[in-house]
Amino acid sequence: MASHIFLLSTPFLVFSLLAYASFLASFAYSATGAEVANGRKEAEALLEWKVSLDNQSQSLLSSWAGESPCNWFGISCDKSGSVINISLPNSSLRGTLNSLRFSSFPNLIELTLSYNSLYGYVPSHIGNLSNLNILDLSFNNISGNIPSEIGNLVSLTHLALSSNKLTGTIPVSLENLRSLSVLYL
Numbered sequence: 509m510a511s512h513i514f515l516l517s518t519p520f521l522v523f524s525l526l527a528y529a530s531f532l533a534s535f536a537y538s539a540t541g542a543e544v545a546n547g548r549k550e551a552e553a554l555l556e557w558k559v560s561l562d563n564q565s566q567s568l569l570s571s572w573a574g575e576s577p578c579n580w581f582g583i584s585c586d587k588s589g590s591v592i593n594i595s596l597p598n599s600s601l602r603g604t605l606n607s608l609r610f611s612s613f614p615n616l617i618e619l620t621l622s623y624n625s626l627y628g629y630v631p632s633h634i635g636n637l638s639n640l641n642i643l644d645l646s647f648n649n650i651s652g653n654i655p656s657e658i659g660n661l662v663s664l665t666h667l668a669l670s671s672n673k674l675t676g677t678i679p680v681s682l683e684n685l686r687s688l689s690v691l692y693l
Contacts (some may be wrong), residue, residue: 550591551577553612561603568600590615597622597644604628605650611636618642622668626650630669635660644668646692651675654693659684668692 554577558569571581578585584593592615601624610616610633617639626648634643635657643664651673658667659681667685670692678693 548575549612551575553609554580554583554591554594557603557605557608560607561601565599565601565603586615592616593618593620595620596624599624601626605631605634605645610634613637614639616640620644621648623647629653630655630658632657634658637661639663642666645672647671649673653677654679654682656681658682661685662687664688666690 551574554572558566558572561569569581571579572583576589577583577591578589582594582596582599583591584595586592591613594613594616595618597620601621604627605621606628608631610631616637618641619637620642622644623646626645627650629652630645630650632655634655637643638660640661641663643658643661644666646668647670649672650669653676654669654674656679658664659679661667662684664685665687667682667688667690674693682688
């Protein structure tokens with residue numbers, strides 16, 4: 509009787525294993541699809557910002573083409589292909605940050621754009637970069653107030669906004685930056 513139960517269980521066991529393997533394969537495929545879609549979204553956001561910069565800046569970013577930003581000048585990605593670092597210090601960039609869609613970079617850890625010719629103001633939507641550790645916009649021509657939304661960047665360890673044309677008071681929300689070890693205003 510026990511062997512009869514085993515024979516009935518074997519097809520069920522094989523079916524269960526095949527169903528489980530199929531489930532795992534579809535999960536891996538959908539995760540990869542999500543990663544590709546996220547990479548495209550990040551590439552589109554970077555290309556949109558590039559187009560907003562002046563012509564000379566656009567030529568300096570000539571490697572910025574295609575759907576995957578991971579091999580672009582000044583861009584680093586994690587193993588999944590998500591942008592974690594935008595580092596373009598001293599790159600002769602001229603333009604604003606207004607058209608850089610920060611919400612497109614959920615995994616961004618570092619944004620370094622120091623020693624350029626960026627102007628305009630620091631957009632409030634910079635506060636969407638919840639994983640940001642380093643924000644360096646120093647030595648530009650950025651004007652206006654420091655947005656209170658910078659206080660949302662609770663993972664920030666390094667904040668450099670010095671040598672700009674910032675005005676107004678320092679937002680009280682900066683007290684939320686408990687991990688901050690470097691501050692240049």
